[in-house]
Amino acid sequence: MASVNVELVQSIFAAWERGDFSSVEWAHAEIEFVSAGGPEAGSGTGVAAMARTNREWLGAWAEYRVRAEEYRELDEERVLVLFRRTGRGKTSGLELGQMRTEGADLFHVRAGKVVRYVVYADRPLAFADLGIASQDGYE
Secondary structure (H helix, E strand, O other), rough: OOOOHHHHHHHHHHHHHOOOOOOOOEEEEEEEEEEEOOOOOOOEEEEHHHHHHHHHHHHOOOEEEEEEEEEEEEOOEEEEEEEEEEEEOOOOEEEEEHHHOEEEEEEEEOEEEEEEEEEEHHHHHHHHHHHOOOOOOOO
8 A cells, every 4th residue: 555655756647648747736945956967957845946947847748748657655755757758859859759758756754745846867877876776777
């Protein structure tokens, strides 16, 4: 049976998989968000800053979608989601399938809210940062 934290993260991803990135009810007001590696590495604090960063990212893609492949509860606070993304660059026409599409999201949950959210564009970087072995050949 999934924990409350895993259920929360699954509900976030359920909306994202439908292409609905509008809700931030799951986020703590002072959420720390981090983009680890990738073309847009950086970090910020607060829902408004996270929403602005996400709008900028999503605005560059047509038909952007994510699909969760696996949920891993790492401990009482952290849930790791392994995902794949699809989409096409609005300006470049580049299909995400032409580059690595496997990523990972790390959610830190306290008292029913995500207090820290880390996006890994590169799944092996997530495994390395977290010091865990993968089951899919990435290490």
